[in-house]
Amino acid sequence: MEILVVEDDERVSDALSAFLARSGYSVHRATDGAAAIDAVVPETEAVILDLGLPDIDGIDVCRRIRAFSGVPIIIATARSQVEERIRGLHAGADDFVVKPYDVRELVARIEAVTRRSRTVPGLGEPRLVIDAQDVYIDITNRYATVASTAIELTPKEFEILEVLARYPGVPVPRDRIIREVWGTDWSGFNRSLEVHVGSIRRKLDPNSLIETVRGLGYRLAVS
Template sequence: MKILVVEDDDRMAEALLAFLGRAGYATVRAANGAEALELLGSDTEAVLLDLSLPDMDGLDVCRRIRGISGVPVIIATARSQVEERIKGLHAGADDFVVKPYDVRELMARLEAVTRRTRSMPGEAGHEASLTLDGMHLDFVNRLVLVDGAPVDLTPKEFDVLAVLARYPGVVVPRDRIIREVWGTDWTGFNRSLEVHVASIRRKMERDWLIATVRGVGYRLTGV
């Protein structure tokens, strides 16, 4: 697996690259946002992105990456406020870690986001597509159309919608969605799930499509 590490601090970057290398990952390092966009390639399987970069804000870099690629992006930042995390998710990040972080947590998060990217499209035992009340969901190509027009969902937003679509009309518990999309049972992702669901509703202009079942989870309606 090739990971693009976007980190302007030389000492931190060297330590992180060495650790990832020992863990068997191929890495490439960018010291600023411009380098990150230049080094991002079709063989990049994940991006570890610092927000405090010398030439541009990391959130802008994340938006630009998301505009050209569906590669998983994990934000690494010292900005621990909840609002900053929400901004990162809105910018298209799949996950985040707060500095200083435990490298074991980072590895677990890398494995989780890349596992979901590899396994979600066209899983065995599930239909390759779903059409529902003007919405067409293509699991193989990870595309969503509403009334024939494409909807620009982030990878995590698509994954959330895909999980609900695999259980149409059924209430899917929050913990199951988090486990299938984020690869963890940690309830700390509840707020992230809420943000992603709200964003899906807004982008698809179908507030009724995903029903909230208070205290339980979410249900794809119209089936």
Template structure:
């Protein structure tokens, strides 16, 4: 997933980029509004927007982003006034988080807005995301089925949900914590062992052990 960080404070931006990179995201940074509009592309999936920019008011920039793209926008700012929050949300922001914030909360909010945009069971999933093909393995996110050499593989609901999460980010390491949150809807680390068991079962059923790679210290990655 590609996240556009619009932040003029170098220390804040560097810390965000480091954390999001460790969490499996690809980031690009803009220091002002002009750069943000130039970097905004069809592959941008979330915008983290600071309001205090040197060349434009962040709320106005949010309106301009919304005028040309439906990408989820999360405002991350030190402005605490409720009227500022209302302005931001009315300008088209999907969420609003106040600095200083816990990065785990920011991660949860990123996951929430992207889940609303690309729900696992949505029949409105974009065509280019609904069918993932890796060699002779096909993952159909709409029909909720996996085929190997055109033969259907019987997966449990949880097993399919796990491979569906990974299929949304092919080639990108997905942290265990994110998979557990999306599949089990909890942050409990006691599910880490259950996740390992389910992944082992998926590998066994599909018969392609290299399809799901274990990324030490992070989580799992679907072969891209």
């Protein structure tokens, strides 16, 4: 797997890159925002992005990468404020870790955000499709249209839709979605889930496929 590490602190970049290499990843590095944007190629399978870059704020880098690529992005930064997490998720990030972090946890998060994007459906596996309210979402082939116009969904947004699509019309608890999408039972991801669901809803607007089930979670409003 090819990982792009975007980090201007050489010591942090060296240590992280060495650990990822020992874990079997192919690592590419960038020390500023402009270089990071240029370094994202079709072969890039995940981006580890620091926010405190010398030329372009990491949130803007995330937004620019997301404008042309669906590559999973994990923000890794010393900024711990909830508002920064929300800004990052709104910009298209798939996950967020706060420095100092355990590199083993970071590797687990990399695996979580890329798991489904690496999955190739088996021979004869049925396609998982949502076709309702002028919205067509092919979860298996990872594309979506609204009124026949393509829309861009991030890898994490697709993962959330996939969980809901497996139980059409049935309420899915928040903790189950978090467990399947983020690979954890930590309730701290509730806010991240809300932000991602809000982003999906805006992209599907004016349709209301995702309904909130008060006190429980979400469901797809399909028959």
